[in-house]
Amino acid sequence: MNRREQIANQLLACAYVERASAHVLLGWLPLVPNTDQKLTLGDHAWVTIFRASRLERQVQSINRIRGGHRLAVPKAWRTHMKSIDASTDARHMLRKLYLEVRAGLAKLYRDLLRALDPLLDAALVEILGPALRDTDEQVRWARRVLRAPVRPAVKWLANPRSPYVQRTEWLWPPRSRVPHPLRPPELATHEEEGALVIPIVKPGLRTAAAMLHENIDAEITTMELFARCSYEHPDMPEAFHQNMARQASDESRHARACLDLAAAYGMPHGTFPTSTDVYDFHYQFKPCKPGSKRELLWRLLLRSTFQEALSLDGFLPLSARLVHDKAHDAARVLESLMADEVFHVESGLRWSRFLCDGDDDRVFRERDAAHRYYVQAAQRARKQYVKANPDRAIRETEELWKLHQQAHARYPFDLRVYLARTARTAIGFTERDLEQIVNWGYAND
Amino acid sequence: VIEVLEPALAETRRQIAWAKKTLERAKLDTRRVLAALAKTGRTRLRRDQWLWEPLDRVPRCVRATPLVRVRPGKLAHRLADGPGTPGAVGEFFHHLTGSELATMELYARCSYEHPSMPEEFHQDYSRVTWDEARHADLALRMAKKYGLPFGSMTIDVSAYETNYQYLTCKPGTRQELLWRLLIQGTFQESLIIEGFPLQAKKMRFAKCEDAARVPDVLAEEEVAHVAIALKWARYLCDGDKERVMEVRERAHLYQHQQVMEFRRRYVAEDPDRAIAETEKLQAYGKAARKRFPFSIKVYVNREARRSAGFTEPEITQIVNWGYFFP
Numbered sequence: 001m002n003r004r005e006q007i008a009n010q011l012l013a014c015a016y017v018e019r020a021s022a023h024v025l026l027g028w029l030p031l032v033p034n035t036d037q038k039l040t041l042g043d044h045a046w047v048t049i050f051r052a053s054r055l056e057r058q059v060q061s062i063n064r065i066r067g068g069h070r071l072a073v074p075k076a077w078r079t080h081m082k083s084i085d086a087s088t089d090a091r092h093m094l095r096k097l098y099l100e101v102r103a104g105l106a107k108l109y110r111d112l113l114r115a116l117d118p119l120l121d122a123a124l125v126e127i128l129g130p131a132l133r134d135t136d137e138q139v140r141w142a143r144r145v146l147r148a149p150v151r152p153a154v155k156w157l158a159n160p161r162s163p164y165v166q167r168t169e170w171l172w173p174p175r176s177r178v179p180h181p182l183r184p185p186e187l188a189t190h191e192e193e194g195a196l197v198i199p200i201v202k203p204g205l206r207t208a209a210a211m212l213h214e215n216i217d218a219e220i221t222t223m224e225l226f227a228r229c230s231y232e233h234p235d236m237p238e239a240f241h242q243n244m245a246r247q248a249s250d251e252s253r254h255a256r257a258c259l260d261l262a263a264a265y266g267m268p269h270g271t272f273p274t275s276t277d278v279y280d281f282h283y284q285f286k287p288c289k290p291g292s293k294r295e296l297l298w299r300l301l302l303r304s305t306f307q308e309a310l311s312l313d314g315f316l317p318l319s320a321r322l323v324h325d326k327a328h329d330a331a332r333v334l335e336s337l338m339a340d341e342v343f344h345v346e347s348g349l350r351w352s353r354f355l356c357d358g359d360d361d362r363v364f365r366e367r368d369a370a371h372r373y374y375v376q377a378a379q380r381a382r383k384q385y386v387k388a389n390p391d392r393a394i395r396e397t398e399e400l401w402k403l404h405q406q407a408h409a410r411y412p413f414d415l416r417v418y419l420a421r422t423a424r425t426a427i428g429f430t431e432r433d434l435e436q437i438v439n440w441g442y443a444n445d
Numbered sequence: 446v447i448e449v450l451e452p453a454l455a456e457t458r459r460q461i462a463w464a465k466k467t468l469e470r471a472k473l474d475t476r477r478v479l480a481a482l483a484k485t486g487r488t489r490l491r492r493d494q495w496l497w498e499p500l501d502r503v504p505r506c507v508r509a510t511p512l513v514r515v516r517p518g519k520l521a522h523r524l525a526d527g528p529g530t531p532g533a534v535g536e537f538f539h540h541l542t543g544s545e546l547a548t549m550e551l552y553a554r555c556s557y558e559h560p561s562m563p564e565e566f567h568q569d570y571s572r573v574t575w576d577e578a579r580h581a582d583l584a585l586r587m588a589k590k591y592g593l594p595f596g597s598m599t600i601d602v603s604a605y606e607t608n609y610q611y612l613t614c615k616p617g618t619r620q621e622l623l624w625r626l627l628i629q630g631t632f633q634e635s636l637i638i639e640g641f642p643l644q645a646k647k648m649r650f651a652k653c654e655d656a657a658r659v660p661d662v663l664a665e666e667e668v669a670h671v672a673i674a675l676k677w678a679r680y681l682c683d684g685d686k687e688r689v690m691e692v693r694e695r696a697h698l699y700q701h702q703q704v705m706e707f708r709r710r711y712v713a714e715d716p717d718r719a720i721a722e723t724e725k726l727q728a729y730g731k732a733a734r735k736r737f738p739f740s741i742k743v744y745v746n747r748e749a750r751r752s753a754g755f756t757e758p759e760i761t762q763i764v765n766w767g768y769f770f771p
Contacts, residue, residue: 061666064749067749067751122579
């Protein structure tokens, strides 16, 4: 084996560790109770999967002259990473993943970089330099969070005698189902299904704070949901995992932006009861077999191509309200969120079509069925809540109506939601898809 | 946004520092450009109008005055040092410096002269240009290390000047671009895939390990360049692989005839020197076969060529031209 092949094999080890780390992180996101750690891990998931793909490409690029690389890796590596995934709690997982595996990876990056020629190996240096910087930073973060001392990196990658697994077998099937994400025990949560989860606040500057507060939950739960979509379907194409990880990282950033600003507006997260409804509802559906591709399809259809797409329609009036209330910071946050939302909806649409073998009619029919299920489930839950708590339910409805009237009185412009036709068409929705949304009554055309 | 802007700022700062150093004590003057960028006139250009048509044709590439070009038709190799010696390694890298520079310039012009090509084409060829610049830099370094700093011998610019234009193609046309990509991209550069690993082997035999790493890496990177040239050649032929082969056949024949014509003229003008050159080359070949304890025959690397995207008939086409053994 010549020197270049050796380098390629070391890069393959790095690519494997990065990819398997991303898999562990994406699976664990809902199981990490601490919000700050959860959001950081959402960001790391994207950084690691992105780097894995660059390293993998580089391995192939080096080996093209020899007809390409099989990308097979020792089975022992997978066994090791899988055992980390099977950790009993988040703290144990973090310690194993960061202080052993990723610290070892940083050492490997450092050794590789030391042996490279900056000019001859410029293409490698271009990848490994930032890789080392990011990994070092991640390990420092983990040491801080775990209050762990510096330890020598474990050389677990040296195991060439083990049988090999092919690229398609790098990852492992999900070790569990997670129908409910963990939250810090001190955070108050909505317990009653069917109750109104939106905080009712009089229109004005406090509305902006309430919107941000509500959005924190939506962003975190969406991050967790899409992370699980990747983790629970390791057989999907790599581009799917990259899209899901990128979205998880975006949602993590969005949640942080909302957390910071809500706190600055005097309404830190936890001021109102928090909710995990977005995750809980979209995780599983009675008509879909748990863990099936149809379940994945419904998650994408409902959360991405329906709900996230609706936020595009609602952007203009909401932004106008925030500006009118002089909540300019919140308007900026919203604008930034919407820019990413376009990509998220596009990704949802793309992968829904993939799951329906490119059959647009099937996508349309499945969205219709999923939406019907969604409406019926919401109505059923509300009915049960009203039945059990008639006084509270009536009060909620009255408050909502009052709020509606106050909003119309306060804002001197049209508050109706219109279909964001240009954005939706650019994303790839067909005319029939647009009609579907209008017919359901969520937006005017 | 920060993810994009931070590296952009760092890179631009590096570039400005380089320019200040190169231009010696030049001062920054950003006022005019910032004022121009701040203007928001009524006339807006669409994305496809951002760039402009080429301002000129550049059939000859500029070189610093002391550098002397190889006379057309003359064999470029000096062959002063025997095969498998550090001097021969130096000569290899001297020649390579010239061809990498010329290739870099040719591909840069391919992008510049065809702003209407898809953006991906420009990105591909900017990347190739960067690679060729690095290759030239590496070759410069090695040529100097092995006793032949660039300019010690005549320099070769043929990769640029024989591929810039063709009598059979209208200047500036897509056909001309296609011929450039086919000849330089999918044919001449593809020969490196087979040729350079053997050069590396010879260098290792001569105990020049540091030098041997260069042709190894270059051969790897050329596979990607060939794949890119093949991709865009097919694009220019509307995906018709048969047409790509037909045009490559015509372009290769044209180039072969050009080379032969130059050589014929050179032989006619200076027959004694031409005969001496041929004899020297033959003797060198014989000495090389004796010197190296391994075969110096070049065989086609089908796996690498397939990986670059060549079809079997395309591989056979190049094998049949006789540049290497099947």
